Amino acid sequence: ETGVTQSPTHLIKTRGQQVTLRCSSQSGHNTVSWYQQALGQGPQFIFQYYREEENGRGNFPPRFSGLQFPNYSSELNVNALELDDSALYLCASSIDRVGYTFGSGTRLTVV
Amino acid sequence: DQQVKQNSPSLSVQEGRISILNCDYTNSMFDYFLWYKKYPAEGPTFLISISSIKDKNEDGRFTVFLNKSAKHLSLHIVPSQPGDSAVYFCAASGMGNAGNMLTFGGGTRLMVKP
Numbered sequence A: 001e002t003g004v005t006q007s008p009t010h011l012i013k014t015r016g017q018q019v020t021l022r023c024s025s026q027s028g029h030n031t032v033s034w035y036q037q038a039l040g041q042g043p044q045f046i047f048q049y050y051r052e053e054e055n056g057r058g059n060f061p062p063r064f065s066g067l068q069f070p071n072y073s074s075e076l077n078v079n080a081l082e083l084d085d086s087a088l089y090l091c092a093s094s095i096d097r098v099g100y101t102f103g104s105g106t107r108l109t110v111v
Numbered sequence B: 001d002q003q004v005k006q007n008s009p010s011l012s013v014q015e016g017r018i019s020i021l022n023c024d025y026t027n028s029m030f031d032y033f034l035w036y037k038k039y040p041a042e043g044p045t046f047l048i049s050i051s052s053i054k055d056k057n058e059d060g061r062f063t064v065f066l067n068k069s070a071k072h073l074s075l076h077i078v079p080s081q082p083g084d085s086a087v088y089f090c091a092a093s094g095m096g097n098a099g100n101m102l103t104f105g106g107g108t109r110l111m112v113k114p
Helices: none
Strands: A005-007 A010-013 A019-024 A031-037 A044-050 A053-057 A064-068 A073-078 A087-095 A098-102 A106-110 B010-014 B019-025 B030-038 B045-051 B056-059 B062-067 B072-077 B086-094 B108-113
Touching: A005 A087, A010 A019, A019 A087, A019 A106, A031 A073, A044 A064, A073 A087, A098 B045, B010 B019, B019 B030, B019 B086, B019 B108, B030 B062, B045 B056, B045 B062, B045 B072, B072 B086
Parallel strands: A010 A106, B010 B108
Antiparallel strands: A005 A019, A019 A073, A031 A044, A031 A087, A044 A053, A064 A073, A087 A098, A087 A106, B019 B072, B030 B045, B030 B086, B056 B062, B062 B072, B086 B108
């Protein structure tokens, strides 16, 4: 399978709820990064996983957490959702942290 | 603290003419720069990149110029085509950036008119 697949494509949640977003990377891609893109802005780095361990983190609170699995899939979990968490969430995968391929994103709306 | 800035939110160009998109950065540790193109409902697609040891990189209609002393890079598209209409993001990475994380600018929406 080629490309990076994200699910779901759209999601509506209520403030205070928890959400899990999923990403399926290309086979062999041992690095996955997650980005948040607010409306009208560029993507902002949330964190990166390399070989199933967190490898770097941006300026996001601990309620943003993630996991990377041996089958090259990953998850982004956000607890205690806030209205400002409404954004497009992008997953990007690569081999050894070089040459990222982005998925189409999950549009999260918090109401 | 916006380390990568794209000061023009939008640019309109006639088909066949040159499009020039600009990007400025502040972090001297950045040593690798990329341009991504993004269509609605799609993820960013890699376009072209440049290492800080170069001042120019060319790929077909796309050329990226890097001026390290000015901390400025630009993307030239010649000739511009209507299919180039998209949002273009400048991104940077480098030493000190955890795991080669990308720092993005805010994007420039390019509209190429037929």
